[in-house]
Amino acid sequence: MDAKREITIYDIAKEAGVSTATVSRILSNSAGVKQDKRERVQALIEKYNFRPSALARGLSETHSKVIGMLCPDVRNAYYANLFMECERTAFENGYTLVLNNTFAQESLEIAFMEKLLEQRVESLIVCGGVADWRPLPERYAKSLERFAKRVPVVVAGKLDIEPCHQVYIDHAQAMCAAVRHLLTLGHRRIAFMHGFTYIYQTQDKLQAFQETLQEYGVTPRAEYMINAGEFDEQAGLLGMKRLLCLPEPPTAVIAMNDLMAAGALQAVLRLGYAVPGDFSIIGFDDSIITELTEPNLSSVHYDYVHYGKALIQTALCAMNGTQCARDQVIPFRIAVKASCRKIDA
Template sequence: MDKKEITIYDIAEEAGVSPATVSRVITKRASVSTAKREAVEGLIRKYKFRPNAMARSLSDTKTKILGLLVADIRNPYYAALAVECEEAANKCGYTVMLCNTLNDDELEDSNLEKMYEQRVDAVIQIGCRVDDLVSDSAYAAHVNRITRTIPFITTGKLDGTDCYRLNIDDVESMKIIFQYLTSLGHRRIALIGGEKRKKSTYDKWQQYIYLMGKNDLTFREDYLQEGDYSEKAGYSCMTRLLELQEIPTAVIAVNDFTAVGALKAAAERGIRVPQDMSLISFDNTFLSEISTPKLTSVDYDYPAFGEKLVEIAVKAIEKKEISREQLITPKLVIRESCTKRQQTHG
């Protein structure tokens, strides 16, 4: 190079890295690979480079972008929440970078790293490994590296990390459902769908068992049917229930997808909902409105949910005081899928 004033852009071009990477090396405020750091430091020494105030402040420049990492946008729960997050972000002057993990751990890691490299101001993660009952230590270590420079907000949990949590109150959700079903006279109540390795499902199962006892109802292991969160799982779980000698009078589905599958299985076997069996679910997505009958479902006020996630992110970015753990209070939306216990079914 000639004797013109050297800039971080010159250093970046010769080193084959971004100006932001040069800034990270200079400020030592974020992790950079050994090879990149050595290349940049070598050029700094070669040109006796002295960064000016603008270069030093580059790493503090906000992109006004929030990273939104979701399990699968095709699921209406994630879709509804993602849309509300984007609308809330826009109101705050932020745009959203959306990535799906698609239940693929490698994709989850690469998308998180991509967001970090794109210098998002914060990451909000909804679903996938943050939902695990037992946290993945390798993923926690990855997130810890990210949180040294940007905030990480999740609707799940990740033990061993310095993240912000906004969780649905699953214990209260199940209480609301039991209060409603028992008020209708139901005593044979089943719970279908979900995986015990996921914390939200585990909490629902534990609360279900507790509330069966508290309401002096007989707990039956065959009334607790594990599956996943799909329509297919709901169909399979309901099929197994309907093969029992004494079928339940009310069924709780772990989400609306599972409930839709359960409705199909019941209809094929001549079981009418709600006349013969009541059905209730969680999430209150658009599926609850378009199913026949319309589903009674637990709602989480998605606009408020999305606004709160973005509020936490923005306050954390601005280094304002904010609670590390907060809860979303659920409410029950009553439609057509539940009725009083029918004497013909006990």
């Protein structure tokens, strides 16, 4: 294989009999270049299928036109949705989005941050992962702050680290809505199946769950608030089994997310009960999962298009120095499907 060097702007200039400056002007479509040269150069660009190096351009213009993104695991529909929308918006604005899966491992998150820093990303979007832990590991907070000192960091979640922007869902309000939905349907024995409590969403939802019940005169029962550990369908299944073994089981269950809700649904069905006949179930995220189960799962729905757009838009604003709100809250609504029913109080 012959050591073929990439075609450069210099080659084009030489063959066209012009200077690199002229070619550069043509590439960036700036005015003030005679038509004949323009055509001659264009033809050569076509001929050699020349593409200017983003590396060189980035170096010279001191901007990379790339935005970094961190998420624990794109296989999770929630993050996939977010990434997708972010990518779209970034692309529309001439940016490339590079995503890294961190598996919520602190060392990996930090390693990726370093790498993104080297790549001179112009902004960083942080979704979940260690950023959701409370208390926040000190080393991680430091890394994030150092990052934010260089380029804008936008967190998809509530982090409250001074230099970071944040776009998030008000989980307390969302939980409140979910509880009210079930209360309205006549449920009084409502359970909340969550996971690790070192995740702030768990804390927020747990608190809102209890407060909302009390507000409506229902006393929260300790045995109805169960920590299933993980946030996956297996945990949901196991957690639900525990609930079903209770002397007085709940009539409705709120799951931390759709995955757990799907697990809970399986547990119920396997024991021969019906949903929503015997038990009502509602999840959070309104991901594709809700459409895959029978019955389809009611869920708290977020506007991912809006969410992704807001994340990138905020990053864009912060990058070009435009003033923009540090906090943004994404609206939600209850997506009523088929897993909850009205019961007699």
